[in-house]
Amino acid sequence: MKITGEMLIGGAARAGRDGAIKAFDPTAGQPMEPVFGGATREDLEEACALAKAAFDTYRHTSLEARAAFLEAIADNILEVGDALVERCMAESGLPRARLEGERGRTVHQLRMFAGVVRDGGFLEARIDPAQPDRTPAPRVDLRLRNVALGPVAVFGASNFPLAFSVAGGDTASALAAGCPVVAKAHSAHPGTSEIVGRAVQKAVRSAGLPDGVFSLLFDSGLAIGQALVADPRIKAVGFTGSRRGGQALIAIAQAREEPIPVYAEMSSINPVILFPSALAERAEAIGKAFAASLTLGAGQFCTNPGLVLAVEGEGLDRFAAAAAAAISEASAAAMLTPGIHAAYCAGVSTLEDHPQVTTVARGRPGDLFQGQAGLFSTTAEAFTANPELQHEVFGASSLVVRAPDLEGLRALIAALEGQLTVALHVADGDHDQVRPFLPLLERKAGRILFNGFGTGVEVGHAMVHGGPFPATSDGRSTSVGSLAIMRFLRPVCYQDMPKGLLPAELGDANPLAIPRRIDGRLELPA
Amino acid sequence: MKITGEMLIGGAARAGRDGAIKAFDPTAGQPMEPVFGGATREDLEEACALAKAAFDTYRHTSLEARAAFLEAIADNILEVGDALVERCMAESGLPRARLEGERGRTVHQLRMFAGVVRDGGFLEARIDPAQPDRTPAPRVDLRLRNVALGPVAVFGASNFPLAFSVAGGDTASALAAGCPVVAKAHSAHPGTSEIVGRAVQKAVRSAGLPDGVFSLLFDSGLAIGQALVADPRIKAVGFTGSRRGGQALIAIAQAREEPIPVYAEMSSINPVILFPSALAERAEAIGKAFAASLTLGAGQFCTNPGLVLAVEGEGLDRFAAAAAAAISEASAAAMLTPGIHAAYCAGVSTLEDHPQVTTVARGRPGDLFQGQAGLFSTTAEAFTANPELQHEVFGASSLVVRAPDLEGLRALIAALEGQLTVALHVADGDHDQVRPFLPLLERKAGRILFNGFGTGVEVGHAMVHGGPFPATSDGRSTSVGSLAIMRFLRPVCYQDMPKGLLPAELGDANPLAIPRRIDGRLELPA
Missing domain, CATH: 3.40.605.10 (Aldehyde Dehydrogenase; Chain A, domain 1)
Known part of the structure; x- marks a missing residue:
């Protein structure tokens, strides 16, 4: 063609x-x-x-x-x-x-x-x-x-x-x-x-x-x-x-x-929340999978995991070490446009130069318009005090925020803007601790996913790619x-419309064989 | 109490x-x-x-x-x-x-x-x-x-x-x-x-x-x-x-x-559109019913018929005469507040004093904060040239606009702002002429009703009290x-959620017995 x-x-x-x-x-x-x-x-x-x-x-x-x-x-x-x-x-x-x-x-x-x-x-x-x-x-x-x-x-x-x-x-x-x-x-x-x-x-x-x-x-x-x-x-x-x-x-x-x-x-930074038992059981595996999701397609996804939230401790250290090892090996990859590449480099520099942010790992350097992955770390206190750390860096960059305890983790989530996705990593032992987080998470995101990452959006009937502002302009x-x-639809009501003028979908006999509510009761076509 | x-x-x-x-x-x-x-x-x-x-x-x-x-x-x-x-x-x-x-x-x-x-x-x-x-x-x-x-x-x-x-x-x-x-x-x-x-x-x-x-x-x-x-x-x-x-x-x-x-x-002026056969068959009856709807509750309804559109001729004259006779007999009625009464009087004065508007009838005068009904008339040309004639006068006031022919009627409708309701008066002989108007009317209003008036909004499952801007701020x-x-709702998606954490409505067994779409197929509870 x-x-x-x-x-x-x-x-x-x-x-x-x-x-x-x-x-x-x-x-x-x-x-x-x-x-x-x-x-x-x-x-x-x-x-x-x-x-x-x-x-x-x-x-x-x-x-x-x-x-x-x-x-x-x-x-x-x-x-x-x-x-x-x-x-x-x-x-x-x-x-x-x-x-x-x-x-x-x-x-x-x-x-x-x-x-x-x-x-x-x-x-x-x-x-x-x-x-x-x-x-x-x-x-x-x-x-x-x-x-x-x-x-x-x-x-x-x-x-x-x-x-x-x-x-x-x-x-x-x-x-x-x-x-x-x-x-x-x-x-x-x-x-x-x-x-x-x-x-x-x-x-x-x-x-x-x-x-x-x-x-x-x-x-x-x-x-x-x-x-x-x-x-x-x-x-x-x-x-x-x-x-x-x-x-x-x-x-x-x-x-x-x-x-x-x-x-x-x-705009969405798609928090990944790591719960204690999941970290205890499989911190390394999660770290590796996280790095793969982060660097996929040079990180150029709306659902890229730009933020990791967890309670500090040995489990989180193991996660970070595994993620860092994988990211260090990650090849740089061409970004979509020179403009996007420049914006990515600027965003990463802001993190690198931030006095309260530590660089955990960088990917392999690239040339031309290739993005070099980056993993950074900060404390809950610093994250809360510096709203710019919540800004999206479009590309393969992510920030780990270490909370002092589950209450601190909760406070971090409560302070977040609206998101497309929140990914939870949990083990069976975490369920009782996860449950009270769910109402808060529902208020923050359009999709709550478990033991995975937001990248790879399945196109189906039960998918939501949306979420409260600023993830989208219309969280509904x-x-x-x-x-x-x-x-792209709006409802119109027809009152006492002569039968000969009614649109087919509203005829008495359901000629289009579609689901309809008759007197409020949903009816399926035969 | x-x-x-x-x-x-x-x-x-x-x-x-x-x-x-x-x-x-x-x-x-x-x-x-x-x-x-x-x-x-x-x-x-x-x-x-x-x-x-x-x-x-x-x-x-x-x-x-x-x-x-x-x-x-x-x-x-x-x-x-x-x-x-x-x-x-x-x-x-x-x-x-x-x-x-x-x-x-x-x-x-x-x-x-x-x-x-x-x-x-x-x-x-x-x-x-x-x-x-x-x-x-x-x-x-x-x-x-x-x-x-x-x-x-x-x-x-x-x-x-x-x-x-x-x-x-x-x-x-x-x-x-x-x-x-x-x-x-x-x-x-x-x-x-x-x-x-x-x-x-x-x-x-x-x-x-x-x-x-x-x-x-x-x-x-x-x-x-x-x-x-x-x-x-x-x-x-x-x-x-x-x-x-x-x-x-x-x-x-x-x-x-x-x-x-x-x-x-x-804001809505709820056009009433009178088709030729309906006028030929029952102009007087429609005029009488119109006057009753117009003066109901001192005209203080969002769906009050503030505008009448029809092709000029003998039928429309009979409609106007019957409406005028009924309105002349209509008692003034207390309006909700002194402010609403004052705004109504000002709106009616604008019509009365307008050089291109004729006063067809006024209701019985009232005292204190009572609204006196008013029926006015103008040409399609004047209505089109004077956008202020399209402004809502909240109360029992309505304006009849005489179109030269059906094409002119169509042009009048096309120039209207969004409406809560449009009421059509039609007889069997009008159906072929009404049909091509319907797509236009659907774009203009949330409810299209036949041989009646918009007042008396039925609360049901198939009602729409809405419509394109400025009838409402959200025509959806x-x-x-x-x-x-x-x-007041927004969708949330749960991906790979552990069964023990799922909300009841999304459990495998449909414990709440609600309609659900499984793989896109709507299913009713047993």
Whole structure:
């Protein structure tokens, strides 16, 4: 597949004329061809107008047609074959196995949402039948279903050029909900974005859907992305990236004449909490596994374990020694972009230079834009007194905080900001001590996991990739897993609607065979 | 029941010391005893601290215990008997029958949420069992449930002193979700608020729940309400009132270090759309019914029909004549407060004095703080050119806008802001013309109703009392009906959690007998 550098505006492809973007190969340290042209205001205007025009038609596609469309996107992505993986490797510096896995995840996500659409539970169909004989007043007939919010702006993430980008979780869930998508490509992987964008565009065409169901814009600066969020035709935003970037988009969305929801996944240091019996039984094994999770993919995961909390003592010492040994052997690895590499180095320097922080281990040094792993240590007192030690360092860096006792451990957790994940390492002997921590942990994180690490987010129905602010801007939601579709829906009630006008999902006979609540009682289709 | 003028802070009752509030009888034109003392910062601090302390215990009550608690509140409200209705009549100027009905609705709401809690569907329980043999990597065990957000601030509304106030829909749904409530009483009905607050407090005590599950504060100005929204222990806000008031609270909530959701129900003019065949068949009957809905309760409903849209012609003339005849006969009625009455008079004057607006009818004049109904008329062109004609006039005032044809009618609707309701009057012969309007209407309103009016909101499972901004601040939600509970929940995922630590709703055997999704497939309890 030839990469042309063109944007996709509805069914068309054309080169943007506002500035130039080139991908950068962080392994080779070289910019890559071709040139991608940035979108102009006119391009944005056209993409939004097409999305608006497509909305009502698209959201009224049958469940089966919409599911088949999602599956066609998945098929088209696979059909590109190795060209996609190779371009993506060059643009991201990520290794082949990781990207083949990520492609599998992306395709799985689209197919999972096809299943969610066919199931129909997301429609939240409810019928309260009329009671004409009720006294003192008859009861009206009420029927409720969820409808799609409207066109959604999706901002691709740098660290998952497939699974969190042009046809990633935000796009898949928005399309599943019935929302057209205007995607803003991440400038770190424009070629990957174009390839995937064309796979979506092709699926739109072969499904006979209106062109505006999908557009892909490049942005040579920040202005087009910001204008996209401000556009009155856009009704929700999906974003994965930095806290600063997310907050800028939130401010724009809230300042609109009609404010809209922004689902921004931003900042998390994903505490790992080591309980005493687990340390006593297997401190070394945990330390080794921790180092593997920390250094995976140069640590460039939203769920990277950036913080370790435990009660000081011999067990924690053994954990730290094992982790240090493994990290010292860890090769440096190319980071996604020179900018991310520079930010990582700055974050690590802050820790290294901090008077109350000890450097426990550094990984093998690298060259060019490779990140060198780092493990640091501090006391509970210092961690509490220095809020900057809670800031995310995006990459393979982690800080061990030594609490004096379990009460001190609890105080450390209570002072944390919201997190995507909290990982607990426990043995049977710890359960009674863990139990009282759970309510606190539930208030702090979207996912609580045991004897593992947050990296490797399973895409399923029971996954939550979300959490209280600042992990995300809306802790009531998840951006991974089938529940993510709920972000792009709103309920509408129909009162005493003539039978001939009722939407199919609310007909008396349940023609779509979906789960429904009748008079408050959930009923499954036969 | 003696009304003492005291606030309720957890289990205690004490007089506030920051300023004095007196209720005002709008029928008698007299202030009422006793004096209610406004809360100080210390009172607020104590209420929030108690709410936070109560949170984890309260949210872990069993479904049955929580349901019984909600029912006890309902019983306690009824047990007060006529003293509640009488105080409420005096404070609001609303008639007995209306308030007895509203009390019934309030009690019904609490009991409905007890049923919702017992059902357990709101927990959204999901289990994706582990697949240890999956290749290339085994699948972890994932389990998801909704948990309560945290303490909720509830601002009582002036126009529903029972159903949208201290133990109204926001409080009932927040308590059902497992959230403690700190209620800020509306200064227009402090006595009613105290009586109802004591009914809640008594239920907290008899259920053996922690005191902080409920507090009730009076505010002699705006500062306590604002500080309540800003307090870091408050995790969500329910509000029903003016657009200005709602937006002020939203701004505070968004400026917090941890922003929180505000569910503000604010401003709606509830268009009534009359289709040609319906007008041809029964213009007079619709006009009469419209006048009755418009003047009900002095027009003081969020769903009051403040706008009529139709194609000009003989049918619309007959509608207007019938409505005018009925409105001319309508008695003036006491409005809730002198302030609301003054705002109503100002809004009506703007219409009366507008060069492009014709006065079609006025109701009988009243005295003191009585609202005099008004029906006005204008052209589509004038309505479009004068955005101020779209502003809500809270009270029994409505504006008929005459469109040149159906295309013009469509353009009028497209230019409207978000609405709580849209009411369509249609006959069988209109269906083909109505159908293409539906997608547009779904984008504009939370409830679409046929051959009726939006007043008289049925509390059920399929009700939506919500809608796009500015009808509400969050069109993804409803503040009436059982779906309202979802506003106060967020999902948490448990990965590979040891069986002994799992919450009951996620145990293998479904011990709570609730609906759950297993591997994405919805299953009902046996």
